[in-house]
Amino acid sequence: MDSISKKSFHTRSNSLPLRPHPVVDDVDEHLCRLKASAATSSSSSLSQKLGKVQDLHDSIDNLLLLPLTHQALVDNDSVDDLLEGSLELVDLCSMAKDVLSQMKECTHELQFVLRRRRGDDITNDVQKYLNSRKIMKKTIHKALKGMEKSSSKTSDESSDIVTLLKQAEAITYSTIESLLSFMAGPKSASKASRWSMVSKLMQPKRVACKEEGSNTNL
Known part of the structure; x- marks a missing residue:
């Protein structure tokens, strides 16, 4: 009798829904946070979203270490799509990093010119900066056009x-x-x-000039 009751209890316990792994819950939570902030696009909000993406992928790293993840990928036909998507993301991140680095370098060079050449004609330097930025914008728009891909479809299975x-x-x-x-x-x-953007870069120089002028008067 005892063996029968134990067997029936064991059967009932197996029929209960399994609780998700904490790492799975963590990934899902990060996804929800990112979806909630998807509509914003200011510089500060983008910085926050990039931080959240980093947190998401840190959680995914932990998720990929779980045996249940290995089994899920083995039993699914979407592994190749996931790998291809990951490689495309790596390429995009690399391109974005390179462009951002170039933009930063060009901006610093122009700011250096603005600080050093007070009163001199800087038209050529500004035009050089604008031309460089124009080339980088073309690179970005080309990448954005290439990103117009249909998202991977998730089947019911x-x-x-x-x-x-x-x-x-x-x-x-x-x-x-x-x-x-x-x-x-x-x-x-x-x-x-475009020249308005350059004018913003000149603001620190103007402030510095005013401060020097006030110090000279003293």
Whole structure:
């Protein structure tokens, strides 16, 4: 009798829904946070979203170490799609990093010129900066056009793990796209707006000149 009751209890316990692994919950929580902030696109919000993407992928690293993840990937036909998507993300991140580094270098060079050549004609230097930025914008827009890809479809038979990984891929693509769009700015900026941007770079110089002038008067 005891053996029968134990067997029936064991059968009932197996029928209960399994509780998700804490790492799975962690990944899902990071995804929810990113989805909630998807509509914002200011520089500060983008910085926050990039931090959240980093946290998401840190959690995914932990998720990929779990045996249940290995089993889910083995039993699913979407592994090749996930790998291809990951490689594309690596290429995009590398390109975004290179462009951002070039933009930073060009900006620093122009600021250096603005500080050193007080009163001199800096038109050629400014034009050089604008031309460099124009080339980088073309590179970004070309990359954005290449990102117009259909998101990976998740079939009803996909496991929860695979679904999470595909959602993470999609939200990462979206965040990088927002970053590149912000870096590129409007696709067809007027000449006045381009010089307005240069004028903003000159603000620190003007403040410094005013401070020097006031110190001289003292």
